[in-house]
Amino acid sequence: MEILYSIVSALLGLVLILVFFVDFISMINTGVFSRKQLIICIIKLIAALLLFHAHFEFDILD
Incomplete structure (x- = not known):
């Protein structure tokens, strides 16, 4: 399941x-470059980096 x-x-x-x-x-x-668009882009980047971090954590646990 972790895989x-x-x-x-x-x-x-x-x-x-x-x-x-x-x-x-x-x-x-x-x-x-509106502030709202830039903040949404930064949130997408942070979410993607957190998902990659979770991917590598699951990989290490396996």
């Missing part, structure tokens, strides 16, 4: 990283 949690957390982390990059690149291309 399943590890795989799911890694995949969710990858998806959130890709969404973060797409949002960040679109903000750079449009040149519009």
Whole structure:
């Protein structure tokens, strides 16, 4: 079961990283940096990093 949690957390982390990059690149291309958009992007990045951390923790426990 821990292997399943590890795989799911890694995949969710990858998806959130890709969404973060797409949002960040679109903000750079449009040149519009509102505080709300930037905070949402940072929250996505932190969530993705936490999911990757959980993935490696599950990997170590196994």
